[in-house]
Amino acid sequence: MNARVWILGAIAAVALAVGPQLRASAAEGREAATKAQGPYVVVVGVGEFKDKAISPRPTADADAKALHAMLTDKKYLGASADRAKLLLSADATREAVVKAVETAVASTGPEDTVILAFFGRGTSAGDKPCIFTSDSTVKERAKTALQITDLEPAFKKLKNQNVLLMMDIQYRGGIDAGTEKIVEPSWGEIMKLVFGDEKDDNMLPPNRVLVLGNPPFQDALTKGDHGLFYSVLSAGLGGKADQAPYNEGYESDGIVTTRELLKYLEKEIPTAARATGKTDKEKELEPVFVGRGASKFWVTRNPAETATVKKRIETVEALTKDTKLTPDLAKEAVTLLFQMPKLKWSQALRKEYQKLADGGTVADLEGARKKLLEGLKLPTEDATEFAKKVAPAISKLSAEYIKPLSRGELTALAIRGVFTEADEAIPADIADALKAPKDISDERGRELLVEARLRLGKREDLDGEKAADVTIRALIGALHDPYAGYFTKEEWLRTQGQLFGRFPGVGIIIRREAVRDGLLVVTPIKGSPAFRAGIQAGDLITEIRLEVDKQGKVLPDDAKKVHSTKGLKTDDAVNLITGKPDTPVALVVQREGESEPKVFRLTRNYVMVETVHGVKRDDKNDWSYYIDEKSKIGYLHLSQFISISDDLGTTADIKRALASMKRSGLNGLVIDVRNNPGGSLKGVIDICELFVGREAIVTTKERGGAGAVNTYSGRAAGDKSFPIVVLINGNSASASEILAACLQDHSRATIIGERTYGKGSVQHVEPYEQTEGRIKYTVARYYPPSGRNIDKVAMEQSTELKAKDEWGVKPDAGFEIKLTREELTDWFEYSRDLEIIPPAGKKVPVVDPAKDKQLAKAVEHLRGLIKDKK
Numbered sequence: 001m002n003a004r005v006w007i008l009g010a011i012a013a014v015a016l017a018v019g020p021q022l023r024a025s026a027a028e029g030r031e032a033a034t035k036a037q038g039p040y041v042v043v044v045g046v047g048e049f050k051d052k053a054i055s056p057r058p059t060a061d062a063d064a065k066a067l068h069a070m071l072t073d074k075k076y077l078g079a080s081a082d083r084a085k086l087l088l089s090a091d092a093t094r095e096a097v098v099k100a101v102e103t104a105v106a107s108t109g110p111e112d113t114v115i116l117a118f119f120g121r122g123t124s125a126g127d128k129p130c131i132f133t134s135d136s137t138v139k140e141r142a143k144t145a146l147q148i149t150d151l152e153p154a155f156k157k158l159k160n161q162n163v164l165l166m167m168d169i170q171y172r173g174g175i176d177a178g179t180e181k182i183v184e185p186s187w188g189e190i191m192k193l194v195f196g197d198e199k200d201d202n203m204l205p206p207n208r209v210l211v212l213g214n215p216p217f218q219d220a221l222t223k224g225d226h227g228l229f230y231s232v233l234s235a236g237l238g239g240k241a242d243q244a245p246y247n248e249g250y251e252s253d254g255i256v257t258t259r260e261l262l263k264y265l266e267k268e269i270p271t272a273a274r275a276t277g278k279t280d281k282e283k284e285l286e287p288v289f290v291g292r293g294a295s296k297f298w299v300t301r302n303p304a305e306t307a308t309v310k311k312r313i314e315t316v317e318a319l320t321k322d323t324k325l326t327p328d329l330a331k332e333a334v335t336l337l338f339q340m341p342k343l344k345w346s347q348a349l350r351k352e353y354q355k356l357a358d359g360g361t362v363a364d365l366e367g368a369r370k371k372l373l374e375g376l377k378l379p380t381e382d383a384t385e386f387a388k389k390v391a392p393a394i395s396k397l398s399a400e401y402i403k404p405l406s407r408g409e410l411t412a413l414a415i416r417g418v419f420t421e422a423d424e425a426i427p428a429d430i431a432d433a434l435k436a437p438k439d440i441s442d443e444r445g446r447e448l449l450v451e452a453r454l455r456l457g458k459r460e461d462l463d464g465e466k467a468a469d470v471t472i473r474a475l476i477g478a479l480h481d482p483y484a485g486y487f488t489k490e491e492w493l494r495t496q497g498q499l500f501g502r503f504p505g506v507g508i509i510i511r512r513e514a515v516r517d518g519l520l521v522v523t524p525i526k527g528s529p530a531f532r533a534g535i536q537a538g539d540l541i542t543e544i545r546l547e548v549d550k551q552g553k554v555l556p557d558d559a560k561k562v563h564s565t566k567g568l569k570t571d572d573a574v575n576l577i578t579g580k581p582d583t584p585v586a587l588v589v590q591r592e593g594e595s596e597p598k599v600f601r602l603t604r605n606y607v608m609v610e611t612v613h614g615v616k617r618d619d620k621n622d623w624s625y626y627i628d629e630k631s632k633i634g635y636l637h638l639s640q641f642i643s644i645s646d647d648l649g650t651t652a653d654i655k656r657a658l659a660s661m662k663r664s665g666l667n668g669l670v671i672d673v674r675n676n677p678g679g680s681l682k683g684v685i686d687i688c689e690l691f692v693g694r695e696a697i698v699t700t701k702e703r704g705g706a707g708a709v710n711t712y713s714g715r716a717a718g719d720k721s722f723p724i725v726v727l728i729n730g731n732s733a734s735a736s737e738i739l740a741a742c743l744q745d746h747s748r749a750t751i752i753g754e755r756t757y758g759k760g761s762v763q764h765v766e767p768y769e770q771t772e773g774r775i776k777y778t779v780a781r782y783y784p785p786s787g788r789n790i791d792k793v794a795m796e797q798s799t800e801l802k803a804k805d806e807w808g809v810k811p812d813a814g815f816e817i818k819l820t821r822e823e824l825t826d827w828f829e830y831s832r833d834l835e836i837i838p839p840a841g842k843k844v845p846v847v848d849p850a851k852d853k854q855l856a857k858a859v860e861h862l863r864g865l866i867k868d869k870k
Contacts, residue, residue, distance in 0.1 A: 039113040040104040041084040043068040046120035048089035051137040053176040060119040063230035076300040102154045110160040122169040127821040129185035148189045162297040168213040168229040170220040183821035212288040236264040239302035249340035254305035255298040284514040312357035376457035387449035389468035389770040408440030417474025489772040505578040507607040523836040528607045536839040543588035550579035612653035613637040615847045632667040641679030641735040651686040668862035672727040678734030693718030700780040723865045724749035725858040733757035740809045741784030752815040758808035760791025
């Protein structure tokens with residue numbers, strides 16, 4: 001397949017007036033703040049309950065009262081009394097809360113802001129989260145507590161309102177359920193409420209933000225008379241989020257946007273938790289945000305800057321009244337003075353309007369403005385080069401994407417996408433040209449791409465390769481295909497390991513360690529530079545030192561070369577550590593029990609991820625594979641399917657493991673693909689061949705069945721000398737489903753566990769030379785030997801398949817073993833630890849059927865088959 005790889009994986013020239021992005025949200029936000037029908041606020045705080053089986057949460061009412069007072073204060077938001085509902089323990093019934101939210105939605109329209117906040121206690125009804133209202137009881141909580149689904153009718157009536165939902169609900173403990181065992185709730189239901197069924201982050205509604213100050217799996221903390229979440233939240237809303245380093249632009253602008261608020265909470269909540277928490281678990285409290293990337297509507301004012309902003313706007317209005325400033329310039333001025341713009345040129349223009357408002361002249365403003373606008377003009381050759389970089393992606397998708405789309409349709413999607421990403425309205429003439437996309441010729445398409453880029457002009461978010469990167473990403477996002485995507489050159493360095501199991505780096509798995517505010521090494525990867533250098537699980541990385549950039553070019557003298565990991569996001573740390581093979585990076589590590597830090601100077605190289613795991617590592621960190629030595633039952637856990645060469649990849653490792661076991665007599669085998677998201681099509685075909693031989697393995701059909709049909713069969717005899725069990729669950733996807741379905745259809749294995757994910761599509765991942773990035777797109781659907789449907793999306797689109805409930809791979813009859821949410825949580829923790837390579841002298845993790853009832857059933861079943869065979 002050469003560079004192309006089959007992958008099956010889970011998941012107007014600048015006018016006198018400034019661009020539409022500048023005229024939008026800020027000015028409209030200011031108008032919304034000053035008219036009678038302003039934002040709508042609902043704050044609920046329930047800390048006292050009629051049911052004595054529910055312990056009080058003393059800070060809930062106080063937090064709700066204080067937040068309501070802040071949001072109705074004209075210094076901050078100034079929501080009017082009839083548009084700010086406060087419900088406390090005395091009156092916060094389930095019915096009252098639902099009615100308040102319904103009223104908030106009904107009383108607002110497009111671009112209005114709805115702020116909802118909940119403080120109190122909750123638990124789960126089944127495995128779904130619920131919130132205790134004043135009339136709730138533990139025993140009848142499914143009927144009396146506020147269910148997340150109770151709010152769905154209201155949320156479905158939203159008309160493009162800005163929505164901020166904040167929740168500080170204590171889900172853990174605090175109730176007496178008697179002998180009933182309560183499982184941990186899933187916050188996915190809250191996600192569904194706010195964002196609908198959309199699973200792709202790139203497709204989430206851009207004007208909705210969810211903040212979980214206290215996620216279901218963590219304990220709430222108290223700070224003085226208030227909850228810790230409110231204490232930090234109120235400071236951010238009060239203006240601190242509009243100050244450095246959280247504010248956007250060169251200074252505070254007098255308003256707190258959602259993006260600024262989330263940056264503030266992300267840093268300050270963990271900082272406060274480390275200072276307030278008494279246990280390591282409490283010190284690890286971190287909020288959860290969804291919607292932070294696109295959402296940026298404003299929430300409160302920063303009183304420290306309000307007077308200055310107001311005075312400047314009044315000066316501009318006076319100049320307009322005296323006809324010294326045109327209405328268009330006045331509107332532009334108010335927009336810029338009210339809210340900090342995103343782009344540097346518009347920030348520079350804002351400074352000119354500030355000079356005008358502070359005593360400058362209109363002539364000076366107009367001169368500076370003219371110069372700035374002239375600097376925005378993009379050379380035609382740059383726009384032409386942009387079109388040349390985007391056009392091949394359009395052609396490729398038109399020719400090969402599973403859903404037939406013309407190049408004109410894809411060009412229209414690309415142009416709409418780049419304007420959306422640039423936060424600009426599409427100029428009227430371009431919008432008209434896109435109304436009949438199927439009629440757009442190739443030549444006209446290229447002209448429109450050039451014209452679109454010229455209209456957007458010079459701007460830092462579209463500099464260099466960024467314009468093509470942004471446009472191709474937006475184009476593929478517009479396909480609404482959760483399995484398609486685009487990777488920039490830099491993103492590919494970080495991501496390829498997830499797809500291929502081979503990536504350039506040093507070979508460590510890390511996570512944030514909140515208590516010590518550093519990066520914890522979860523485990524080194526066997527054979528990697530870090531492993532060979534002696535970095536161990538449990539080491540704390542405190543510094544990352546660089547001498548060269550990611551490509552190996554020596555950093556200039558003024559470049560930052562030492563990066564502390566305090567407060568450093570994991571993704572940012574990974575970006576610093578990874579880079580081109582044969583380039584250096586140094587990690588400073590603090591090891592437990594040692595006073596002095598260690599400095600590891602590493603040379604990056606290609607790292608191979610272990611995709612075949614056994615039962616236990618020996619003293620050389622090699623795997624042993626027998627889960628039952630006496631019965632000679634082997635165990636192979638496959639984390640993904642990769643295929644590098646005949647000697648490198650999942651198939652090669654399985655062959656070596658099987659040869660090792662067969663030398664001592666293999667009687668049965670467990671293949672565990674639980675939580676395996678998929679991988680290489682070739683890899684899984686080769687593995688199936690090992691066990692079914694020359695039988696049919698899988699069939700792929702392109703373009704909804706109208707394109708090429710390819711059936712893949714084995715080429716050599718398979719080993720059928722021992723029985724097999726395949727373990728599956730809801731996170732077994734794609735290539736995992738091909739393996740399970742193939743072995744099931746040929747009666748070669750017993751399938752145990754829970755129904756699989758239901759991903760029946762095939763993707764190409766291939767280099768995109770024009771940007772040095774990678775594109776990933778769906779080219780076919782696959783079908784197992786029986787021809788049954790695997791794809792859940794296809795099932796949802798077919799009445800016949802829906803009636804048969806035909807999707808995914810189901811366990812064999814009598815072998816469905818479901819895990820409760822609590823059992824699943826325990827299993828996740830246990831199975832995650834199995835991948836750790838412990839330091840010398842530490843206890844080695846061992847696969848244990850006693851901790852895994854699905855595996856226990858597999859071993860029991862194989863023992864029975866082996867016994868019957870004898």
